[in-house]
Amino acid sequence: MDTLLEPMEAKLAAALPEDAGWQFEPKWDGFRCLVFKQGDTVSLVSKSGKPLARYFPEVAAAIAALRIEQVALDGELLIPVGSALSFEALQMRLHPAESRVRKLAAETPARLMLFDCLWAEGEDIADRPLAERRTALEAFHAAHRSAMLRLSPFTEDRAVAQRWLAGAGGALDGVVAKRRDEPYRPGERAMLKVKRLRTADCVVGGFRYASKKREVGSLLLGLYDEAGLLHHVGFTSAIAAADRAALTRRLEALVEAPGFTGDAPGGPSRWSTERSAEWQPLRPELVAEVRYDHVTGRRFRHGTAFLRWRPDKAPRQCTMEQLGEEARPGIVDAALARA
DSSP: OOSOOOOOEEEEOSSOOOSSSEEEEEEESSEEEEEEEETTEEEEEOTTSOBOTTTOHHHHHHHHTSSOSEEEEEEEEEOEETTEEOHHHHHHTOOSOHHHHHHHHHHSOOEEEEEEEEEETTEEOTTSOHHHHHHHHHHHHHHTOOSSEEEOOOBSOHHHHHHHHHTOTTTEEEEEEEETTOOOOTTSEEEEEEOOOEEEEEEEEEEEEOTTSSSEEEEEEEEEOTTSOEEEEEEEOOOOGGGHHHHHHHHHTTBOSOSOSSSOTTOSOTTOOGGGGOOEEBOTTOEEEEEESOBSSSSBSSOBEEEEEOTTSOGGGOBGGGGOOOOOOHHHHHHHSOO
């Protein structure tokens, strides 16, 4: 364990594999985290290689307290808030003030969901098949059981995994498939991930021009709340190049303030940039159907895929109810139950 490994990654697939030899696991909605302990030294490392220990001191302390000299684990940092997992709570940890981070760590402690073991019993086992590494992981978890260290469930039954995927709701990011006979392959897309994608009909409340072009770059999407306010919930930039010129003319004919009457683009956010405030407001007349994967804080977490225009849909019918929280599957309750 002389160097920090890159995490094994997954490539997107349309469906779960049907042939034998696969292990299926929930794709948790959290921060990917490699964990290394060597003597008194503990490292928590993000998927991009950035250190995470200062943002999750309670997890680092729990690893440091383990009565084991060396271990390397792969997992996901999660924060349960009430009856749900909160990605927003994870994002709030990325704060420059240590006092703020420690306050949040005490109020909403994180949990580490473990799904692989790379070093155990004083030996590097990353080159062993997943089936053997899983056995080592289960032995580690049994020996160091706690409420903070969780063991991610798995199944070899595709039908069970399909049920997880169908009931993913906002608790899971999908399902991951791994070959049970393969070693850990750091930095490679050696797993498959299948996401549950959903659709929503949104009002186009504004748009941004493409960089250095007088042509539409992205559509700004909105949904109405119960009070009749139109809130910015995300964007789509999946516009065919052949359609951009005509769409730009169509949008420019609709430019009219305010565009959004509730939360607007470029509002207070630690992620805002100078360019994020440069947008054109539109009369709320156009409705677009988009495909999305996750919602965080009443917003699409990632860019959405444009599917089609909905001239048959009245803008006022495009409400926040489409993003309503779904019941989480029982697998989440089982995995997060008290140790």
